Amino acid sequence: MSAPAHIRRARPHDAFAVAAMAVQIGRERGASPDPEFIDRFADSWLRAEGRHPFWLAEVEKRPLGIAGITLVEQLPSLGGARRARWAQVHTVFVTPTFRRCGIGGQLAREVFAWASAEGLTHLRGDLTELGPAAAGIARRLGARPTSEGSFESVLKVPATLF
Template sequence: MPSLVATAAGRATASSVKVLPKTAASVLPRGRVKGVGRHREPVTCDALTCEASGVTDELDGIRIERAVPEDAFVLAAMTLRWDLEGGSPRRAGFIDEFAEAWLAQGNARPAWLARRADGDPVGFAIGILATSLPSLRRPTGGWLHLSSVYVVPELRGSGLGERMLRQVIDWAADGGLYRVQLNATDRARSLYRRVGFGGPQDTLMQCVLTDRLPTS
C-alpha cells in the first residue's frame, strides 16, 4: 500500500475541493497510519503529554511547517487517528469529508504539520482565524483559536508539542494577532503555561450551549 504522505501529495489543491476522489479513505491503512502507530507503552497520555514516554533525542530532523492544500489528506488521516485513539467509531468517508471541509475554509483554518526527515507525520495543529473589522476604537487585528493540537503517542513528553505551540504563537504575533486561545485539558495545562497561556481576561465571557466542551 502506498505511503499516506506520498498518496496525498498532489491530490488535494485549492481548486480541487469539489472533485476530491471518492476513494480517498483507501490511503489510510486499517490498523495504523504510517508514523502514527509505533507505540512505546506510554503511561497515562492525552493528545500532547505523557507521564513517562522514554523518548530521548527523537526530535532531531523533525520539521514543523505550515500545512498546504496538498496536505489535506494527511491532516485528515492524523485527525482520524486521534479520534480513534479516543474511542470514536469509524465513519465511512471521513477522510474525504475532512479534507474537503478544511480546503473549503482556506486561510481561515491555518494548520501546521510536524514531520520526520522522511516525511512521516508525527504531529499537527489546526486553528480557526478570526479577524476584526476596521474600527476607530481599537487596532485592526484578530485572534487565533487552536481547535486541535496533537502529537503521536511515542513522542509525547519529548518537547514536540511545545515546539509546535511556540511556532504557532510566533506566527500569530508576526501576523499582528492579539490573542491565541484554546480549550485546555487538565493534563496539558502545564505545557500551555510554559509557552505563555494563562487564564482569560476578566472581560472575556462565554455562553456555553452544550454540556461537552471540545478539548485541544
C-alpha cells in the same frame, strides 16, 4: 523516544495527512470510524481557504503531530478597537509514541511565531479539548488561565522561546 521533529505549515497537498491526524485524534477520544471522514475533512479544509491553518510535525517526512487554529476577525466597534484579529487554538496533538519528547511545545512555538508575525492580537485555547499536556505547554509559552478554564496569550512572546 527522542527524535528531532521538523515543524512546517501544512499546505493544500497535505490535506489528507491533516485529515488522517484528525482521525487519530477522534479514535483516541473514542469516536467510531467513518469511512468518508477523511475525504469530507480534506474537502472542507481546502474550501476554508486559509481560515483554519495547520502545522505538521514530521520525522523523516512521516506526520506524527499536528497543531491547528481558527482565525477570527472581529468587526470594528464604535469607541473600541478598529479591528482585532486573533485565533482559537483547537488542535495540538502528538501521536502516543512521540509524546513527552517536546514536540507539542515545538508545534505551539511555531503557531505563536506565525501568529505574531501575522499581527494577531492573541491566541485562546480550551484546554479540555487540547489534552493533558496542553496546560503545561501553554504556561511555558506565557499563556495565562482565564476564568472559563481556557488559556489565553497576548502575542508578545519572549524571544527566548524561539
